[in-house]
Amino acid sequence: MTTTPVSAPVSAPLSAATRRSIVLLSMATFASMAAQRICDAMLPELSRVFAVSLGQAALVVSVFAVTYGVAQLFYGPLGDRFGKFRIVTFATLGCCVGSIAATLATSLDMLVWARLLMALGAAALIPLTMAWVGDTVPSDQLQEMLTRTGLGSTLGIVGGQLAGGLLTDALGWRWAFAFLTLLFGVVGVLLWGDWRRQQAAPAEPAVAAAAPQDARPGFVKQALLIVTGPWSRVVLLMALVEGAAGFGVLAIWASHLHRSLGLSLSWAGTIVALFGLGGVMYMAVGRHMIRRFGQQKLVLLGGLLVGVCAVVLAFTPHWLPAVPASLLAGFGFFMFHNTMQANATQMAPHARGTAVSLFASSLFLGQSVGVVVAASLIAQIGTGAVVALGGAVMAAEGVFFAWALRRRDA
Numbered sequence: 001m002t003t004t005p006v007s008a009p010v011s012a013p014l015s016a017a018t019r020r021s022i023v024l025l026s027m028a029t030f031a032s033m034a035a036q037r038i039c040d041a042m043l044p045e046l047s048r049v050f051a052v053s054l055g056q057a058a059l060v061v062s063v064f065a066v067t068y069g070v071a072q073l074f075y076g077p078l079g080d081r082f083g084k085f086r087i088v089t090f091a092t093l094g095c096c097v098g099s100i101a102a103t104l105a106t107s108l109d110m111l112v113w114a115r116l117l118m119a120l121g122a123a124a125l126i127p128l129t130m131a132w133v134g135d136t137v138p139s140d141q142l143q144e145m146l147t148r149t150g151l152g153s154t155l156g157i158v159g160g161q162l163a164g165g166l167l168t169d170a171l172g173w174r175w176a177f178a179f180l181t182l183l184f185g186v187v188g189v190l191l192w193g194d195w196r197r198q199q200a201a202p203a204e205p206a207v208a209a210a211a212p213q214d215a216r217p218g219f220v221k222q223a224l225l226i227v228t229g230p231w232s233r234v235v236l237l238m239a240l241v242e243g244a245a246g247f248g249v250l251a252i253w254a255s256h257l258h259r260s261l262g263l264s265l266s267w268a269g270t271i272v273a274l275f276g277l278g279g280v281m282y283m284a285v286g287r288h289m290i291r292r293f294g295q296q297k298l299v300l301l302g303g304l305l306v307g308v309c310a311v312v313l314a315f316t317p318h319w320l321p322a323v324p325a326s327l328l329a330g331f332g333f334f335m336f337h338n339t340m341q342a343n344a345t346q347m348a349p350h351a352r353g354t355a356v357s358l359f360a361s362s363l364f365l366g367q368s369v370g371v372v373v374a375a376s377l378i379a380q381i382g383t384g385a386v387v388a389l390g391g392a393v394m395a396a397e398g399v400f401f402a403w404a405l406r407r408r409d410a
Helices: 014-038 042-048 059-082 084-103 108-122 125-136 138-170 171-200 221-227 230-250 254-259 263-316 322-345 351-382 383-408
Strands: none
Touching: 014 059, 014 084, 014 108, 014 125, 014 138, 014 171, 014 221, 042 059, 042 171, 042 254, 059 084, 059 108, 059 125, 059 230, 084 108, 084 125, 084 171, 108 171, 125 138, 125 322, 138 171, 138 263, 138 322, 171 221, 221 351, 230 263, 230 322, 230 351, 230 383, 254 263, 254 322, 254 383, 263 322, 263 383, 322 351, 322 383, 351 383
């Protein structure tokens, strides 16, 4: 039986300035996730325009994911040493440059290189935002604030899917990247202003336990300490599988609906964007569900819900069942994913930037593997079977991680 300790101290409310910074960081996570998902619905159009296969066109997704994942190994220690908010600010402005290059690309190779540049910047935004919140927000308010920043990234899935499909259909694929240029430019300028305000204002005391700078081990030693931890290994492995079976296979959902049901790119992208809306629904009720179900049931039910919904979306002969399937799949996925995030932020409080970046690296390296494997399997077994397979793996992962959590807490 678990009880809630009544003597736990309650921290003071966050200042208005800190809350404003969290809102701006949430906007940055929105932009990062939008950049990540904006190419999903446009893959068939890129395949047509550049006269390449769907698998070749998917390089704009897989290269982004590989670069995003590898860059975490750089940004984690950089954020710990030079300041997470500062790195997020400059990385956002860098994404604006990459978006301009993508807008002006005249070949698939140029577009892939532009996406690589975008990924180098976008890689910093979500993990360093999570780490900054972990360093700044007291533990009794941490879950709520992580939910708010998670809302930004979840809405980014919706925005990216919608912008990719609607703008590609209505105006052409270049306008989707023009939208990203404007988005990153505006958010980057706002972050710059807030960072300058933070530099001028008296520093608020950090609430996270951190090792003194002169006692802090180097990145390699920090990373080894985190990776060799028994629970950290479980979390990082789960992130790898989640990235491959969840985010990776999600990249072909719109293409599957377009090919199998003959839907337009706009309509297919809109249906898949409901995945992100399902995540928003979870964020709205997540606080109550965490208290009611706990982490074990959340990951178990979330994984199973994704599995069932993916099978429905994969084999439905009509588009109508795909609508609730995509919505509920997003709800279930973020039941699982938010629990993963909560565990990631607590792996190593003394080096939170490095720990969360390792988590994000595993997640997005898994995504890159998932995109490549999914694209290669399409020709062999078809898009429907690939979507269903991704859902089955997510269901199995939910069962395993629930068991691992129960064993850890025993």
